[in-house]
Amino acid sequence: MMCPRRPVGEREASSSQIWEKGSPVAKLDDAANVRGRRFALAAIEAQPWDYAATVGDGLKLTFGWARHDYPKHSVSRLYEFPVDTRTQPGYPLMQGQESAAVVAYAGPGPTGSIHGPYAGWLRTYQDWIFVRGPVLAFILLLGLTALRRRERLDAALAWxxxxxxxxVPLLTADFDYRYILPATSSACVAAALATRRTRPSEAGEGESSAERRAPVPAEPR
Incomplete structure (x- = not known):
């Protein structure tokens, strides 16, 4: 019941096993949670190398130079400035509810309009100006140096x-570009804290007041 039913070559992204309509784990209840956890652990134990390869594929997307329509175009387009106005997307939601149920509960939401040439400028911008995967990897490496320096615990926390x-998404669900945005912000903070120079006033913050007042012994003549 838990295994994907489509042939291997026709299967969608891993996250489709969670979010698609009819998924056995799409219901937010204890039984579905226990069933999904048992199946996931059993699958990892039976196919550890396949699991590692799946995580590796997510890392390739994270640190790759280009962006791709992942997990599929209908999802990735929701993260971009649109060509035309769109209504609530029609993909299934958790608990087996369609998006129409969301509209019935919360209303259709605000309407908008697209005006040129500014909208066109933004669409061109989003296609070319973004943090490339190798750049993100370099930023993370800068922040990683904080883990070797005890005085930079703030940078280590941000990293x-x-x-x-x-x-965490790669290990538990699937890759998604939406997770890169907050991660990039924290990675930049970590890199900035790890590489900044310590000011003289900060260098003595760890000393006690008695140590700072202690006279410096004179050098022998």
Whole structure:
């Protein structure tokens, strides 16, 4: 019941096993949670190398130079400035509810309009100006130096947040570009804190007041 039914070559992204209509784990209840956890752990134990390869594919997308329509075009386009106005997307939601149920509950939401040439400028901008994967990797490497320096615990905390935002989805669900945005912010903070120079006033913050008042012994003549 839990295994994908489509042939291997026709299967969609891993996250489709969670979000697609009819998924056995799409219901937010204890039974579905226990069933999904048992199946996931059994699958990882039975196919550890396939699991590692799946995580590796997510890392390739994270640190790749170009962007791709992943997990599919209908999802990735929601993260971009549109060509035309769109209504609520028609993909299934959790608990087996269609998006129409969301509209019935919360209303259709605000309407908008697109005006040129400014909208065209933004669409061109989004296609070319973004943090490339290798650049993100370099930023993470800069922040990683903080883990070797005890005095830069603030940078280590920011770096850990960035790493968690990138890795937890890959290990538990699937890759998605929306996780890169907050991870990039934390990674940049970590890199800035890890590489900044310590000011003289900060260098003595760890000393006690008695140590700072202690006289410096004179050098022998």
């Amino acid at each position: 850990s947040v960035a790493a968690g935002l990138l890795m």
